[in-house]
Amino acid sequence: MIKTEKLNNSILAIQDLIIRARSLAYQNVSMEILAEFLDGLEYLPALILEQDDRTDLFESFLEELCTKYSFLEVLDKYKKI
Numbered sequence: 001m002i003k004t005e006k007l008n009n010s011i012l013a014i015q016d017l018i019i020r021a022r023s024l025a026y027q028n029v030s031m032e033i034l035a036e037f038l039d040g041l042e043y044l045p046a047l048i049l050e051q052d053d054r055t056d057l058f059e060s061f062l063e064e065l066c067t068k069y070s071f072l073e074v075l076d077k078y079k080k081i
Contacts, residue, residue: 001048001055002054002058010078013074017041017071021034044065059078062075
C-alpha cells in the first residue's frame with residue numbers, strides 16, 4: 001500500500017510513465033530498452049496493492065526508474081503534487 005496522502009500522486013506518476021513508454025515506442029527505441037522500461041513500470045502498481053506500507057520502496061523505485069530513463073519531470077511532478 002501507499003500512504004493515503006500519496007496515493008493519487010502515485011497513480012498519476014504511473015500514468016505519466018505509461019505515456020512516456022508510448023513516446024519511447026514512437027521514437028523507435030530498441031525493443032530491449034522498451035521492454036526493460038515496462039518491466040520496471042509494471043512493478044509500481046504491485047507496490048500500491050501490497051498490504052504493508054510500501055511508500056518508501058515505491059518512491060525509491062520511481063526515482064530509480066525516472067533517473068535511468070531521464071524522465072525526471074515525472075519524479076518532480078510526483079514530489080510537488
